[in-house]
Amino acid sequence: MPRVSQQRPIARKLLAERGMARLADLRAAGVTAATMTRMANDGEVVRMARGLYQLPDAELDARHSLAEAAARLPKGVICLTSALAFHGLTDQLPRKVWIAIGVSDWAPKPSSPPLRIVRMTNALLGDGVEMHTIESVRVKVFGIAKTIADCFRHRRSVGLSIALEGLQEALRQRKVTPAAMSRQAAKSGVATVMRPYLEALTANA
16 A cells, blocks of 8 residues: 555546546555545545546546446446437437446435436346447447437337437438348337337438
């Protein structure tokens, strides 16, 4: 364990490299929780949420809330409206970050940014996942076809209009093909629901 006088520079270096870091990562680097508490009290770091820290002058990406959510829930996957917004398929700016976790995974207590937790089976949670880097944080985001299929699956929660907007924009921007969308719809169990909309949008293309 580094001496107390060495821990603050280690913490600052780690946070500068990663943008934000969990207490577990800081501890692994030799920085104690007590040191982080003192740094927060002195204004050297900002406590974003329980066990999550960032430098006060860190440059924030427009997708900062996604990075923060991913740092809090490393196993989680950005989904539904938040994933649509990430892929540029909706004008909606969700007030909460939609993030999918396992059926029995731990869910954090309410804090900032506010999260909308979606429970998924391991099969659904592991399908169509992309890895992106935001503010040096590795963020899992569902791909476009998977996101749209999930929006139709959870249309009562996100709204059918948003699911349709995502499908229409993905086809218009040619970010997904009708064939790929049909395959994903079948795989996600929403082929019957999506077929009329997909056929109508394809016929009008």
